[in-house]
Amino acid sequence: MNDQPIRLAQIGVGGFGHYHTQALLQMEERGWVRLAAAVDPALDLEKNLVLREEWQRRSTRCFGELRECLRQMTGQLDAVLIVTPIPYHFEMALACVDADLFVYLEKPPVATVRQLELLLKHPKSDRIAVGFNRSCWPCFREMKAAIGQGRLGKLRSLRASALWPRPRAYYERAAWAGRLAVDGLPVFDGPASNALAHLVMGLFQLLAAQCGPACSVVDLEAEFYRAHEIESYDTLSLTARMEDGVEMIIALSHACLTELPATIEIRGDEATGIIDVDSGFSTVNGVVLTDVLGGSYYAQLVDCYENFCRGVQAQSGTDFNTNLEDTRGYLTLLETAYAVAKGIRTVGKHHLEYDEKNMPGCVGIRDIPVVLRELMNGARLFSRCPSASWARSGQANEACDGLRESLAFHSPGRT
Numbered sequence: 001m002n003d004q005p006i007r008l009a010q011i012g013v014g015g016f017g018h019y020h021t022q023a024l025l026q027m028e029e030r031g032w033v034r035l036a037a038a039v040d041p042a043l044d045l046e047k048n049l050v051l052r053e054e055w056q057r058r059s060t061r062c063f064g065e066l067r068e069c070l071r072q073m074t075g076q077l078d079a080v081l082i083v084t085p086i087p088y089h090f091e092m093a094l095a096c097v098d099a100d101l102f103v104y105l106e107k108p109p110v111a112t113v114r115q116l117e118l119l120l121k122h123p124k125s126d127r128i129a130v131g132f133n134r135s136c137w138p139c140f141r142e143m144k145a146a147i148g149q150g151r152l153g154k155l156r157s158l159r160a161s162a163l164w165p166r167p168r169a170y171y172e173r174a175a176w177a178g179r180l181a182v183d184g185l186p187v188f189d190g191p192a193s194n195a196l197a198h199l200v201m202g203l204f205q206l207l208a209a210q211c212g213p214a215c216s217v218v219d220l221e222a223e224f225y226r227a228h229e230i231e232s233y234d235t236l237s238l239t240a241r242m243e244d245g246v247e248m249i250i251a252l253s254h255a256c257l258t259e260l261p262a263t264i265e266i267r268g269d270e271a272t273g274i275i276d277v278d279s280g281f282s283t284v285n286g287v288v289l290t291d292v293l294g295g296s297y298y299a300q301l302v303d304c305y306e307n308f309c310r311g312v313q314a315q316s317g318t319d320f321n322t323n324l325e326d327t328r329g330y331l332t333l334l335e336t337a338y339a340v341a342k343g344i345r346t347v348g349k350h351h352l353e354y355d356e357k358n359m360p361g362c363v364g365i366r367d368i369p370v371v372l373r374e375l376m377n378g379a380r381l382f383s384r385c386p387s388a389s390w391a392r393s394g395q396a397n398e399a400c401d402g403l404r405e406s407l408a409f410h411s412p413g414r415t
């Protein structure tokens, strides 16, 4: 790199931020960035003195609060990485573009379409790159290229599924986990907006390879369920018809005792593509496209940063892997799905199973692997699967006024 290192502040250093720090330290070694500042209220805590000293040893200035960092470091930063809880993304991204900075914003970019539209109105919103790092992996890149070259013919359907168990501790790790709203701020935490967000966003990126980024939903059925004792959902199925006739089917759950990898099946009228997102393996009509992830997790983040840094150097976000505008379809789908589903159904306790010995803290919806197969083989929604009596009992319940108010601005189907 010829230019000076990009002066960067990392906002949020714990949780997933730890992975980012490792990747950024590699970027620093290679002269791309300078980790000039770190912001996290946790850095002010007595118990984290060692962590703070570790940052300060690298000559990184530490702050407990973003606004203080922006105030004290005016003119000394080019960009920030935001890897904080979802409810803070909107306000933090806005403050940073207001301060003329480029932003690498972890997924999901914001919690609601309303927030997205407000952010997009900012004259400098094109400086925001969204960290959908997994959907930039080679398995996605190569499949997008195959679709773009017409190897699958005209796309007919995109189907994404995953069973990723999550224990109680996952929901207890932070005040916003498993919540719809916190302190009046929308969160909408759940598999589609958090752990499996890449899978859902990946569908839109694959679709864009044939139809362009603006392809929107014309018809949608959706169901949200909770089996864990949480406010938000842990299980979702939806089936959508897109503007150009492509069908999207999505079924995800954290309420399972067996893991089934995050998988995408792409049916075209000439060939079928498969992406096993967890292993990076992808095929078209059985012929291997990619069989590796393309490097370690850090290497993947480093790749994303190289893309981001090139944009910062060029003073343009046009070529970011994922920019803010690209996420409109993804966020609109989730929000519309929630509106159509009219809230979340609680799965009755007699439908749940536990295995404290092998899967401590996890809860599973009985037979959910069988149900998932039925859904992908034609039922399309959990409630239409013969083996899913749990999906047909009880009423959906909009338990959270905070989220309803936030969504009301945009949600189609609401009056």
Ligand SMILES: NC(=O)c1ccc[n+]([C@@H]2O[C@H](COP(=O)([O-])OP(=O)(O)OC[C@H]3O[C@@H](n4cnc5c(N)ncnc54)[C@H](O)[C@@H]3O)[C@@H](O)[C@H]2O)c1
Pocket (backbone or CB within 6 Å): 011, 012, 013, 014, 015, 016, 017, 039, 040, 041, 042, 064, 065, 066, 083, 084, 085, 086, 088, 106, 107, 108, 131, 132, 133, 134, 173, 174, 193, 194, 195
């Ligand atoms: N790309 C991926 O593969 C991936 C994986 C996991 C999480 N994530 C995303 O990363 C983000 C953070 O998730 P997490 O599970 O690490 O969250 P978390 O609750 O562990 O918080 C991350 C850090 O942010 C800090 N923080 C909290 N409030 C803050 C504030 N006001 N200012 C600065 N820092 C603050 C916390 O102290 C913590 O150190 C989310 O958007 C999540 O979806 C992405």
